Amino acid sequence: MIIHETNLEKSNSIDPFESKIICGETLKTLQKIPGNSVSLIVTSPSYFLGKSYEKEQGFNEYLEDHKEILQECKRVLKNDGAIFWNVAQTIMDKEIFPLGSIFYNIFKQLDFHLKNWIIWKFGGGETPKTRLFGRYENVLWFVKDIDNYIFNIDEIRVPSKWITDKRCNENGKNPSDFWEIDERTNMNKITDIKRKLNDFRKQISIETDIYVNQIKMDEKIREIENIIDDLVHSKNNVLNKNLSNNIWYFNRVVNISKKEKIKHPITGETHPCPFPESLIKRIVKMASNKGDVVLDIFSGSGTLLKIAEELGRKWIGIDKELKYCEIAESRIKSLRKQSTLTRFLDVSIDNT
Template identity: 35%
Template structure:
């Protein structure tokens, strides 16, 4: 049975995130990983105008920044708001809010997924964005856990004092700022990670669930063992699960009791080794040459296939 050093310190709270954050002490959280509602009318939100939506969430952002340590990180994952068939990229609006409060953007990461809603009047959306902010220039960033295999490990310097010597790091190379997870490396700023749909092993009752492998990448790189990881829009607890499995202290808050009940069950399953999770290094499934993946005869050669 797996052992997790921080599980007894982790918390799953049913209630209002703003109320809970107001009771938390200043500078008490090392990492915030969250995905707020997108104002698209999901079952856990009431759709309003874009301005009202942003005004309502801004006080929670202020509290989140207050509880974040000066060395802490904040990963804010969002999609698009759609109104009258027009797309409003939420990360653009959120950037201004965080920038006005003194935070610094370190990366704008694209999370790409292969399945989603199909559009008829525009290209079908297949990505969301993660804004990684810090409060100061002194922040936690662990390179070694996210290093990737060098393409040319035997490459040598061709000039300067190290001419003729190996130029790489034996632990692997810096993933730079462009990540592609499906290649089993972090070379591109596009994270190709399966979203949680009906056939995903982690699927629960939540309609917009975080895949654990997405959170794992943020938790490993942006926090240390024993750190506190907060998700004020915790849903069914994917951020908390990632925090606990990587020996961090997780705090997950959600207003919907059905979601927090699922989060508690998932945590129990993690503890007893029965929680189904998609491994971080597993490549995305490619369909076999079967009836479903082949072009149907009924199309009679029509189209671009």
């Protein structure tokens, strides 16, 4: 599944419909992908923070390199294609530089169009002593053609707050551009929330559609929100479970327990900054269709690739570090093993 970029001799020699991880430099590899072949790029570049996988270079050179890469991204994207660019901020001489705004200017120079500037909020992380810690990142959604792009809103609706209000879409509302997703929960507290939600439902069902007592509803909701808040900040019993609530809180994978981290199959090494799966799932469902080609040009531990495989998309990942390509490969292999086993069990049950 892993191909070394140097083994791809001629230009445009990558078949985009064959899912694969390419171990190599992003720019050189991109140049070998045929134009107009990719529906969606979701990626996160390095943030110029001096991480081990970053090139030693000045900030202007870093930006120039990424501009060249983004130009190639535009070439490989189909006309209805989109790119989701995840960046936070960088720090130089104790000063903060907002990469979102800096890259926005580059995207505009390349004639991309911004559809949403999504804020991904999370908790945890370092606590700097001389400034506040920005506990959010930016996800900039750019399209090539402002009038023609994929937007599957029905795939990503979230529950409406006022379900009894007839003006609300019964299938849920459009998620806002402020994304909070938490995958951590605590079993006892979930049971408590379920009980309270049941009480809440009972209470609503005895009131008519029109005469819902909003004060009582607000009180109940606040009670539930408080428990959720407590739960989100609880350090114990961290489980990989999402709350089906309209408070979405995608925690950073680096903040979860060591046991849950995605590790290299042999060395046990982890990737320093994998995407949370729920964040990527929402983007892939929203901005691509089954059978489309999706690409991560800095694929690291392969989160996008795994989600794309799960959702029936073709995928390509590019990363220059072999150890990260191997982590990605092992994630895909275990996903494939799991789905073969599920299919086998389904057939066995059908035949009994």
